[in-house]
Each structure stands twice: as C-alpha cells, then as structure tokens.
Amino acid sequence: MEVDIMGDFPTRINVGVRKRTREITEKWIVINYDYVPNYCKSCKLQGHNEKECFIIHPELYPK
Template sequence: MEEETSQAIAWISFPDLLPTFFVKEALFTLAYAVGNPLQLDMATINKTRPSCARVKVQLDLLVEKPQFVQMEIEDETTNATRSVKVKIQYDYIPSYCRKCKLQGHMEDEHRILHP
C-alpha cells in the first residue's frame, strides 16, 4: 500500500520525422519501443506542426528508455529496403526511487540513504 506504481504517462516526440509518417498506425508502431501508445496530440493529427510528431505513452519507469528506434522503409516499386534511425525525445518523465518505490525522486536523492 505504501508503494507507488512504476507506470507513468508521458509525451514523446519524434523530431525530424517525415510528414508522410504522421499516421496513427506508423506513430504507434514507433512508440511501442517506449511503451504502450495512448494517443496523438492534436498538432500531429492535424499536421499543423510538421517538424515533429508527438505521442502520449504509458511507460515503465524501471525500464531503460531508448533514445532511438530503427525503422525499415520499403520502396514498393523496387522492393528495396533502407533503415532509418528515428530519434525519440522525452518530455517530462517523473523520477522513481527503486528503494522506497515512490515517484518524485531517484535513489541517489533518497533522504534516508543520503541525509
């Protein structure tokens, strides 16, 4: 009862992603590398901010967060594939203390362990 969940909701961004990939299915597939995708922001849906796409995800604070996701792009006319590395930017992600199992601080900031 004194423990908080290690699950949190956060926004992630894919900067410099081509606007042709601003479709829910493509963005959710990329977001699965981080956690469970929940929704797109309105600017992404309306394609009013072509510089980056944003997705709200449910993620586990105990799992390491990837900085990139690999995307394979296939040319339908030639069947040639190329690999593209897509950068992932994280908006605010809460800290999680593995010692007391509470959100809001890291283990190295724990008051009892480090008075």
C-alpha cells in the same frame, strides 16, 4: 512505444521503411522525451529519485 521505467530509456530506435518498390530500408530515429518523471528504484515510487528517497536517507524526512 512503451519503456520499462526501471531500465534505461532508449535514445533511438530502428524503423523499417517500405519504399514504393516494396524494398524495405532501415532508418534510425532519435527519440526526444518531453517529460521523464522522477522514479526511485529503491522504494518504487514516482516523484523523487534515489538521492531524495526517505527510505534510503531517513535524515531527509521532515520531522
């Protein structure tokens, strides 16, 4: 499954399951992410979030 890192990650997906009778039933599957990288939506770089961004908060940049 692919997700857009700029958007919200889905917490569940709907999956169609075909039974032996060829009937299809729907089942909701909960998604647990092992690792979600930090991503800054302002500067579009991984490794930090918007609270730690040097572009938004230049005072955080080590001199």
